[in-house]
Amino acid sequence: DTEVTQTPKHLVMGMTNKKSLKCEQHMGHRAMYWYKQKAKKPPELMFVYSYEKLSINESVPSRFSPECPNSSLLNLHLHALQPEDSALYLCASSQAGGLSYEQYFGPGTRLTVT
C-alpha cells in the first residue's frame, strides 16, 4: 500500500464553521506533512509531524490546528477561516530517515471558505 488518503475531497465552509481535514497512510512512515497550495503556485509547507510530535510549524495562523492521533493519522482542524484560506490542502508522508525518502502526497482536499 503506497497510498495516502485524504477526506473529504471537497469542503465548503463558512467563516464561522469548524471542520476537520483527515489524512491516513499505512506505509509505516513516521513523518507526515500538511501543505497548502494555491492555484498555479507550488505547495507551501504548513506543519510537519515526526514520530507523532509536531516538529515544524511554519508560522501558520492559529485558526489551523494540526493533530496527529497516531502514526497513521493526521488531522487538520479548521476554525474561523478567512476566504483567502481557500486552497488545496495536501497531506504527505515520508520515512523519517534514510537516504532517499521521497514524500508521498495524498490527492488533497479542495477547501472553499465563503
Add this chain to the structure above:
Amino acid sequence: GQNIDQPTEMTATEGAIVQINCTYQTSGFNGLFWYQQHAGEAPTFLSYNVLDGLEEKGRFSSFLSRSKGYSYLLLKELQMKDSASYLCAVRDLEGSQGNLIFGKGTKLSVKP
C-alpha cells in the same frame, strides 16, 4: 537564504525530448526531487538525486551538479499525457527536519 528557479512555461512536440532546468541556492543541501503535478491533482514523485550525475527511469532522467547548484529533468518520447507542471524541490538541512522547498514549477504543454 533559499532560492529555487525554474522556467515558468515550456512547450514541446509529441515524440520530442524536452529538458527542464532548475537552479537552486540553499544553506544545507540534502537531495533534489522532481515531482509531476497535473492540474487539480496532487504531486507525484518522479526522481531523486543526492549525488552528482544522471539518474534514469524509463522515459525520465534527472541530472544533478551540486557544485553548480543545478539540476535538469529530461523527458524523452513526449506524450500528450506529459502535459503537466514539473516541480523541482530541494531538501534543505537548515532548519530542523530537512524539509522540501519547492520551486514555482514549470508548466509543460505537449502539442501534437
